[in-house]
Amino acid sequence: HPNACNLCHVEESIDWTARWLQSWYGVESDRLDLDGVYPNRGGAVAAGWLASDDEAVRLVGADAVLRRRAGWSLGLLVGRLDDEFLINRQFAARGIEELLGVDLQELGYRFHGSKIERQPGLQRVREVLLGGAVEAVAR
Numbered sequence: 001h002p003n004a005c006n007l008c009h010v011e012e013s014i015d016w017t018a019r020w021l022q023s024w025y026g027v028e029s030d031r032l033d034l035d036g037v038y039p040n041r042g043g044a045v046a047a048g049w050l051a052s053d054d055e056a057v058r059l060v061g062a063d064a065v066l067r068r069r070a071g072w073s074l075g076l077l078v079g080r081l082d083d084e085f086l087i088n089r090q091f092a093a094r095g096i097e098e099l100l101g102v103d104l105q106e107l108g109y110r111f112h113g114s115k116i117e118r119q120p121g122l123q124r125v126r127e128v129l130l131g132g133a134v135e136a137v138a139r
Contacts, residue, residue: 001057005021007060008068009045010065010073011072013043013045014034014041014045015034017045044072046061046064046065046073047073048061050065050073050077051076055088058080059087059088062092062095065077066095074096074129078096078122078129081118082118089111089118093111096129104121107128108121108124109124
């Protein structure tokens with residue numbers, strides 16, 4: 001689940017966070033149940049949040065990486081454009097648009113469409129944004 005440290009340090013791992021907690025406050029990491037909520041202890045915490053089974057955690061994860069303008073997370077954010085929850089799709093779409101200066105509707109993507117209706121636009125978004133054509137779209 002989200003924690004205060006990694007809301008800013010989105011690219012850091014939970015082990016990094018635990019080391020700082022131990023260093024600053026003497027908190028032993030064995031007191032923390034990290035394995036249950038952070039299965040990838042060495043990876044970017046925000047990547048795990050964006051892939052969480054909990055829709056609220058996915059939303060917080062999207063907010064965190066977007067506020068930090070974490071370009072490394074673009075592929076994960078594009079994945080959230082097909083989230084089962086409309087608010088998560090809407091938040092990811094608006095964030096990507098602001099981050100890259102693109103209009104996803106021009107690519108045929110509508111966050112409010114049904115799963116089937118979203119697929120053609122989502123495919124185009126993947127091709128353009130993840131296929132190296134971001135500069136052309138952002139102009």
